[in-house]
Amino acid sequence: MTDYQRYALYYAPSAQSDLGQFGNAWLGRDPVTDDELPRPAVSRIDADDVIAATTSPTRYGFHGTLKPPFALKDGQSRAELEAAVESLCTEAAPITCGPLTLKSIGQFLALLPTKPVAPLENLAGMLVRGLDDFRKPEDMAAMNKRRAAGLTERQEDYLVAWGYPYVMEEFRFHLTLSNKLAPEQLARFEESLGPIVAPLCDAPFQIDDICLFGDPGNGKPFRLLKRFALAG
Numbered sequence: 743m744t745d746y747q748r749y750a751l752y753y754a755p756s757a758q759s760d761l762g763q764f765g766n767a768w769l770g771r772d773p774v775t776d777d778e779l780p781r782p783a784v785s786r787i788d789a790d791d792v793i794a795a796t797t798s799p800t801r802y803g804f805h806g807t808l809k810p811p812f813a814l815k816d817g818q819s820r821a822e823l824e825a826a827v828e829s830l831c832t833e834a835a836p837i838t839c840g841p842l843t844l845k846s847i848g849q850f851l852a853l854l855p856t857k858p859v860a861p862l863e864n865l866a867g868m869l870v871r872g873l874d875d876f877r878k879p880e881d882m883a884a885m886n887k888r889r890a891a892g893l894t895e896r897q898e899d900y901l902v903a904w905g906y907p908y909v910m911e912e913f914r915f916h917l918t919l920s921n922k923l924a925p926e927q928l929a930r931f932e933e934s935l936g937p938i939v940a941p942l943c944d945a946p947f948q949i950d951d952i953c954l955f956g957d958p959g960n961g962k963p964f965r966l967l968k969r970f971a972l973a974g
Contacts, residue, residue, distance in 0.1 A: 743820055746956030748813050751869050752805035754953045754966055761942050765804030768919065769796055773803030773966040786934045799918040802964050806917045809869040810906040811957055812877040823876050824968060827954060830872045831970040836950040837861045842943045844936060849922035851931055855915060855947040862915050870909045880905045
């Protein structure tokens with residue numbers, strides 16, 4: 743079993759689903775095999791612009807974060823982590839939210855589920871709390887890098903407690919589609935992507951499994967390592 747520098751718990755749609763086919767193609771990579779995929783044709787945006795605008799989400803793979811990336815604490819193993827994730831998933835039922843919607847969050851573009859989203863927030867909180875014993879504490883340099891963005895008092899408390907500021911009440915699930923973009927570019931991408939993602943935003947958004955991803959380090963792409971069914 744290969745060890746990774748960091749691990750994360752994500753939602754990632756099946757590569758066979760319409761959402762998975764779109765997301766993986768948009769980012770140009772299959773997170774399971776790491777194979778490159780042809781990018782979809784998008785009006786008013788050429789292929790090079792798409793590649794340049796998606797470098798960060800392409801590295802992470804098409805996903806929605808549930809427990810942010812963390813290094814394993816000394817004495818913990820990937821096998822033990824997988825067993826703990828599997829155990830937690832037996833207590834969590836599949837989730838249905840409202841349909842996805844295409845929105846800008848700050849300077850980047852994403853797909854977000856609409857209400858009700860409380861069960862999804864509860865799932866993320868359960869994973870953050872239930873797996874925290876596996877997390878190696880962040881070093882001060884990493885903590886200060888987070889603080890440089892400007893944190894509220896509650897976000898600072900969560901950074902200290904959980905190693906990441908945007909958890910619990912600060913959590914906002916999203917499927918990232920771009921890097922941070924200039925306002926004109928963000929508006930153009932949103933307008934051009936709208937018709938493409940519209941069919942994906944017709945039906946309720948469902949999560950029936952979650953995925954363990956691994957970060958090899960050195961800027962290499964994250965890999966989807968294993969799926970765990972929600973069976974509670």
